[in-house]
Amino acid sequence: MAEQTPATQRRWRASCPNCGAPVEFASAASSSAVCGFCRSTLLRDGETLSQIGQSAEIFEDYSPLQLGATGRWMGAGFAVVGRVQRGSELGNWNEWHLLFDASGDTPRVAWLSEDNGQFVLSLEAPLNETLPTEPQVGLPLTLAGQRWQVAAVVDAALRAAEGELPRPPKAGRVIELRNDQDEVGSLELRADGSPVWSVGRAVQLADLALQGLRTTAEGESIAEAKFKGRSIACPSCGSPLEPKLSQSKSMVCAQCQALVDLPEGDAKALGFTAQSPENPPLIPLGRTGTLAVNGEKAQAWQVVGYLERCDIPEDAEDEQSFWREYLLFNRLAGFAFLVDTNEGWSLVRTLTGAPSSSRDSFNWKGRAYEKRWTYQAKTTHVLGEFYWPVRLHDLVRVTDYASADGQHLLSREEQGPEVTWSGGQTLTADAVRKAFGLTAPAAQFGRDASAFKNTSGTLLRNIVIGLFLIVLLFSMLRSCRSDDCQQYKNSFGENSNEYRQCRANTRGSGVYIPSGGSYGGYSSGGGSHK
Structure with a gap:
């Protein structure tokens, strides 16, 4: 049976062949759905639904999104109609299926990917070319007429799914690409051999005019409400851990300084690494x-x-x-x-x-x-x-x-x-x-x-070598008269890594070369910013 929605799109509804519950499709392009009652994975063929598998329960991730939420992007309205939860060695993430207002014979398949509080909105596109066989992380790759860098290659497992989807969800290898136009390309090589290609860019939830997000009766987000009372026992000392962010995957116990791996949902925390204060x-x-x-x-x-x-x-x-x-x-x-x-x-x-x-x-x-x-x-x-x-x-x-x-x-x-x-x-x-x-x-x-500030490589090396020799001579002349590490003690404290390293070097040779350049070419330079 079909019925008209307030928009120009047509909905199609049928009964789940497993439990008889109603299953609704809002898009003619959607070929799959997960029954909200029995979790059966269903395949649509014309006006027939068949059960092809069973989906696991959605795990609680405190996402602000939910099925039925609506928004606008680049002047077009959309509704959130489905979700796939995936995971790999890099962690778990959500892919929300968006249904845009009808604007032609072929609806656009769109996704809002959610990972660690960041969101990328992508549109699927055809890809009629030879696929990369062994992409190497960090190397360039030309695909779909663009030059990309390979950001990640992971085997993405299927954790769970719900709602309406453009195809039956499956596990597969995912190649994540990025370019200098601030775009993200995703090539999914599915287990059944069919590739899925999409291109998108980062978006802010505040810019999507979202309505119908998960909230409590008091109007606060579900994540904020649940995290107000969330407490996990530290597996090292038993003290309560109370994470403030729904995205947190690791936390340090304030009582014993143990580094704890946080579980999904309300499960018990098991792994930890001891630290000294x-x-x-x-x-x-x-x-x-x-x-x-x-x-x-x-x-x-x-x-x-x-x-x-x-x-x-x-x-x-x-x-x-x-x-x-x-x-x-x-x-x-x-x-x-x-x-x-x-x-x-x-x-x-x-x-x-x-x-x-x-x-x-x-x-x-x-x-x-x-x-x-x-x-x-x-x-x-x-x-x-x-x-x-x-x-x-x-x-x-x-x-x-x-x-x-x-x-x-x-x-x-x-x-x-x-x-x-x-x-x-x-x-x-x-x-x-x-x-x-x-x-x-x-x-x-x-x-x-x-x-x-940068200079040429040759000039920089000459300057560093010259400074090295000057400081070496100066340090040798005054090493017996003063504490060369006093500046590190004043700046970072007596127990800091800098001061301890300085004292260790001084004891070994009577000379310490202050930081700010490294002859061997290694320096913090701002550090790694994961």
Whole structure:
């Protein structure tokens, strides 16, 4: 039976062949649905429904979206009619099926992908060309007439599904591509051999004019309401863990400093890694500051996580660098990183797209960036909570780039099957202090970003070698008269990694070379910004 909707689209309704419950299709392009009563996966053939499988229950992820929500994008209205939950070694994510208002004989198949508080709206498109056989993460790839970079290659499992879908949901390999136009391409190689190609870009929920989101009777979001009372016992000491963000996948226990893997929903937390107490961060967890990211309008950002990281020298003569990263959160804008290195402060966000390359330089948004350092980095200490599963001592390959004036930064991070790009700008120490209302001693914030400025490789190496020899001679002359590590003790504290490393080097040779450049070519350079 068919019935007319207020729009020009026609709905088709039939009974579930398994339980008899009504199943409705709003789009003629949809060939599959999941019965909301018995979870049967149904295939539509003309006016016949047949059961082809069973879908698992949707796991609770505190998404603000739900079936039946409506919105507008680029002047066209849409409704949320279906959802697929997928997962891989990188985590779990939602793909919401959108039905746009009828605008022709062939409805557009659209998806709103949701992952870690970020959203990408994509449209499916035909792909009539030879598919890549073995795409390599981080390398360029030409597809659908465009030049892309391969951002991830994962085997995406099917966790669950609900509502109306353009085809029966299946597991398959997903190749994620990004380009310098800030676009995201997704090539899904399904288990049945049929590829699905879509292209989209990042969107903000606030810009989609969404109606019908999940709310309580008091008008607050479901995520906010459920997280007010959410508590998980720390598997190390038993103290209650109360995550503040629905996206959090890792959290540090405030009582025993254990790093805990958070479970989905209300399951029991099992895994944890013990940590030793460290000095508190300069900016306390929970503190809010107003900052403008990448030229955008200034917004309020709250510190929700803190990491201490270091590089891994590849040569015994290379100097090891340490830096700190503050994970910032804004309810509408998502996440950003405030990075504190010996070279200065910077504020960065992960990129939706990927910069275009030219030898060792890259271009992004009309600006050229030159390569500075390539190094391995690891996380040594964490506090707060994080939207990705944090692992202590995991190695990540990082390459840092900077613009010629040193004011704009790019960072490329590669780990496992994924490459992540981040971009941002330097900040003065005074701007950081004012933004967060800090009263710490000036010496602890007196690191500005003049050292990010680029020069030619030959000139830079000559300068570094010259400075190395001068500092070496000077240090030898005064090593017996003073504590060369006093500046690190004043700036970072007696128990900091910088001061301990300085003292260790001083004891070994009587000489320590201050940071701010590395002869071997390794430096923090702002760190990796996952």
